[in-house]
Amino acid sequence: MSGSVRLEGLSVSYGGTRRRNAGASGAAPVLDAIELEFASGSFTALLGPSGCGKSTVLNTVAGFVRPTAGRVTVAGTPVDGPGPDRGMVFQHYALFPWRTARGNVEFALKRLGLSRPERRRRALAALAEVGLAEGAEKHPAQLSGGMRQRVALARALAAEPEVLLMDEPFGALDALTRTRMQELLRELWQRTGTTVLFVTHDIDEALALADRVVVLGGSPGRVLADHALPAGPPDPDLRTLIARQLGSP
Numbered sequence: 001m002s003g004s005v006r007l008e009g010l011s012v013s014y015g016g017t018r019r020r021n022a023g024a025s026g027a028a029p030v031l032d033a034i035e036l037e038f039a040s041g042s043f044t045a046l047l048g049p050s051g052c053g054k055s056t057v058l059n060t061v062a063g064f065v066r067p068t069a070g071r072v073t074v075a076g077t078p079v080d081g082p083g084p085d086r087g088m089v090f091q092h093y094a095l096f097p098w099r100t101a102r103g104n105v106e107f108a109l110k111r112l113g114l115s116r117p118e119r120r121r122r123a124l125a126a127l128a129e130v131g132l133a134e135g136a137e138k139h140p141a142q143l144s145g146g147m148r149q150r151v152a153l154a155r156a157l158a159a160e161p162e163v164l165l166m167d168e169p170f171g172a173l174d175a176l177t178r179t180r181m182q183e184l185l186r187e188l189w190q191r192t193g194t195t196v197l198f199v200t201h202d203i204d205e206a207l208a209l210a211d212r213v214v215v216l217g218g219s220p221g222r223v224l225a226d227h228a229l230p231a232g233p234p235d236p237d238l239r240t241l242i243a244r245q246l247g248s249p
């Protein structure tokens with residue numbers, strides 16, 4: 001149960017969902033009564049056409065967006081804002097350019113109330129875990145795209161979250177770096193047992209990484225299909241089926 005995530009009748013309409021104007025009405029729903037459960041330690045890819053609400057699902061679990069109706073629970077507790085039990089990695093790293101790699105990771109640990117030496121120790125350990133021990137004192141501008149994304153991953157993992165939310169994290173990387181990052185992520189996931197929700201546009205990436213693929217679609221977004229992936233190499237028939245589901249309205 002520790003990192004289980006449940007979406008219970010989750011509906012989101014922007015305009016009616018933002019904290020400051022909650023209660024506003026009239027906005028078109030983006031998500032409509034989504035029911036999903038992600039087991040603790042599972043790795044789920046969310047696939048779907050652009051605009052169907054994949055990022056909105058992640059942002060709601062992260063606590064950045066509030067549901068219009070329904071709720072999200074993590075380990076049985078309703079989400080009521082961002083928290084250290086959930087780490088997020090975006091496509092565009094979102095690193096502070098004036099901080100070093102270590103400084104970026106340490107900054108993310110501040111809200112945990114850890115001492116300075118402990119933040120430093122954890123930041124260096126997380127950077128070592130993603131293979132970036134050598135780059136710890138470099139600034140983002142001195143790092144390649146793949147290295148920056150390693151920093152972002154270290155930053156998300158350093159707080160030892162129960163849930164890792166990843167929004168097209170490797171979309172901006174070249175093919176070789178992307179494959180390396182996928183391997184690293186699988187390795188970290190197997191080692192840590194974190195629950196992963198991974199948004200991607202790429203069916204092959206979803207099939208290579210996840211143990212489950214949820215296809216979202218429509219407007220408002222809803223669940224079109226939910227596939228448990230068998231262990232072993234990706235199944236070409238399943239790939240064809242998912243491609244068809246992605247093309248459907």
Ligand SMILES: Nc1ncnc2c1ncn2[C@@H]1O[C@H](COP(=O)(O)OP(=O)(O)OP(=O)(O)O)[C@@H](O)[C@H]1O
Nearest residue numbers: 014015030048049050051052053054055056057201
């Ligand atoms: N902060 C926001 N305010 C208003 N509308 C938003 C906001 N964020 C997203 N939307 C709208 O909600 C819908 C779903 O967006 P979302 O980013 O969740 O989809 P997505 O499936 O992740 O898309 P993509 O694959 O293109 O990233 C879109 O119509 C988008 O314009």
